[in-house]
Amino acid sequence: MTPSAQLSVGNDLVDLNRREPVLHQRFIERVFSQSEMAAVECSMANLWLHWAAKEAAYKMIKRLEPETVFSPVKFVFDSSLKTLTYNDNVYSCLCEIKPNYVHVVCASQPELLKSSALHLWINDIGDQDPSEAVRNLAVERLAALLNISNKQLSVSPPARGMLPHIFLAGSKMEHLLSFSHHGRFVACCCYLMN
Amino acid sequence: MEENEIFDKIVAIVTPLAKDKEALSNVKRESDFLKDLQVSSARLVDIILAIEDQFDVEVDDSEADKVETVGAAVDLIKAKLA
Numbered sequence: 001m002t003p004s005a006q007l008s009v010g011n012d013l014v015d016l017n018r019r020e021p022v023l024h025q026r027f028i029e030r031v032f033s034q035s036e037m038a039a040v041e042c043s044m045a046n047l048w049l050h051w052a053a054k055e056a057a058y059k060m061i062k063r064l065e066p067e068t069v070f071s072p073v074k075f076v077f078d079s080s081l082k083t084l085t086y087n088d089n090v091y092s093c094l095c096e097i098k099p100n101y102v103h104v105v106c107a108s109q110p111e112l113l114k115s116s117a118l119h120l121w122i123n124d125i126g127d128q129d130p131s132e133a134v135r136n137l138a139v140e141r142l143a144a145l146l147n148i149s150n151k152q153l154s155v156s157p158p159a160r161g162m163l164p165h166i167f168l169a170g171s172k173m174e175h176l177l178s179f180s181h182h183g184r185f186v187a188c189c190c191y192l193m194n
Numbered sequence: 195m196e197e198n199e200i201f202d203k204i205v206a207i208v209t210p211l212a213k214d215k216e217a218l219s220n221v222k223r224e225s226d227f228l229k230d231l232q233v234s235s236a237r238l239v240d241i242i243l244a245i246e247d248q249f250d251v252e253v254d255d256s257e258a259d260k261v262e263t264v265g266a267a268v269d270l271i272k273a274k275l276a
Contacts, residue, residue, distance in 0.1 A: 014236070021210045023236075024243040031239060051236055071255035072239070131229070182234055 008108040009176050009191050010059030010163065013122065014048040015101050015183025031072040039079045046079065049102045052180075053077035053093050056106040057084040059178055060091065063163045064108065094120075103180075105189050117192040119145065122185060130181035131157065135164075138177060138188045142166060145192065195275055200249075200268050207244045208264070211237040223265030245271065 032040050032050060040047045054075040062068045076085045077093070084091045084106055092110035096103040103122060107113050121141050125133040135155045143150045148168070155177070156165045166173045176191040205221055212218045213232035217225060227233045227241065242258045245251070245267065251274040253261075261267045 020234075020237065024240040026243050027236075027239055030243060048236075055235060069256045069259045071259075073255075 006064065006108065007112065007176065007191070007193075008060045008063040008163070009105060009112060009118070009178055009189055010056045010061070010063070011103065011105045011120070011178040011180050011187055011189035012052040012055035012059070013101055013103045013180040013182055013185055013187040014052050015185050016045060016048060017100055018183035033073050033076045035076060035078075045097055045102055049079060049095060049097060049104065050077045052102050052104040053079075053084050053095070053106065055180075056093065056104040056178075057086055057091055059163060060106045060108060061086060063176075100124075101182075101185050103187050105178075107191075112191055115191070119190045119192070121188045121190070123187075124184050125181075125186050126184060130186050134179045134181050134186035134188055137186055138164075138166065138179070138190065141188070142175070142190060195249075197268060197272060200271050201264065203248055204241075204245070204264055204267050204271075207241055207248065208233065211240060221264060223263065223268065225264045226262055227264070228262070241267075249275065251275070 028040060036050055040050050054072050054077060057075050058068065058070045074086060082093045082095055084093055091106050091108065092113055094105040094113045105113065105120065112118060119141065121137055123133065123137050138155050139150050139153045143153050152169050154167045164177045164179055166175055166177055174193040178189040180187045208231060209218060211233050214230065217230045225231055227238055228235065233241065242253050242261065246253055249271050251271065253270065257270060261270060
């Protein structure tokens with residue numbers, strides 16, 4: 001059994017409908033590697049899928065290696081294999097491409113993505129505060145899973161790139177959480193530890 | 195270049211990308227690009243690229259990774275231009 005300290009998951013979501021100014025002309029060359037270019041130039045959904053995979057992997061790895069720098073071009077996504085390579089390590093990803101958003105979960109071990117202990121929750125929150133909405137989503141769904149009251153759970157707001165922690169009556173729980181929000185959507189990925 | 199001139203140029207770069215317009219109207223050195231101004235993480239890359247263009251400097255990823263606030267961006271540019 002892999003020790004819990006070596007397990008990690010990270011997620012990232014991009015709202016495909018959010019209207020924003022056009023990307024800087026050097027964005028693609030700064031962010032994507034040569035091997036990703038063909039897929040990235042295929043469609044905006046593909047471009048953002050690659051971005052989300054890089055962000056998800058960064059969050060996942062940073063939990064295990066806090067000194068990790070987000071150098072997007074070094075996180076290389078293969079959309080055919082649904083794998084992310086960083087520093088010669090290959091990680092598996094779970095990818096969702098919907099009309100309104102793309103969402104990626106990246107895991108330290110591929111079996112985590114197939115486990116019934118992995119839960120993904122995505123909400124359309126409209127104009128609500130996304131940081132509060134994603135914490136509320138995590139507390140509500142996790143409390144239901146654990147069959148306890150919402151009031152017993154709290155979630156620490158994560159620092160940039162760091163995963164949030166969940167607390168039961170003030171005591172830190174070992175379950176793995178990752179949050180993402182963009183535009184109208186919030187996403188929570190939760191891996192329940194034994 | 196004076197610090198307030200650098201600050202104003204950064205605010206001009208951030209303005210079209212910040213979702214929280216109220217936070218933008220009260221922007222200060224401590225304003226966090228992601229948390230306060232609600233710039234998305236992808237658009238942080240755009241901010242770094244625009245900084246490179248505006249100030250004719252190069253910012254590598256390890257430097258960009260530390261630019262979480264407007265003040266951090268000002269300090270980085272000041273150091274680059276010194």
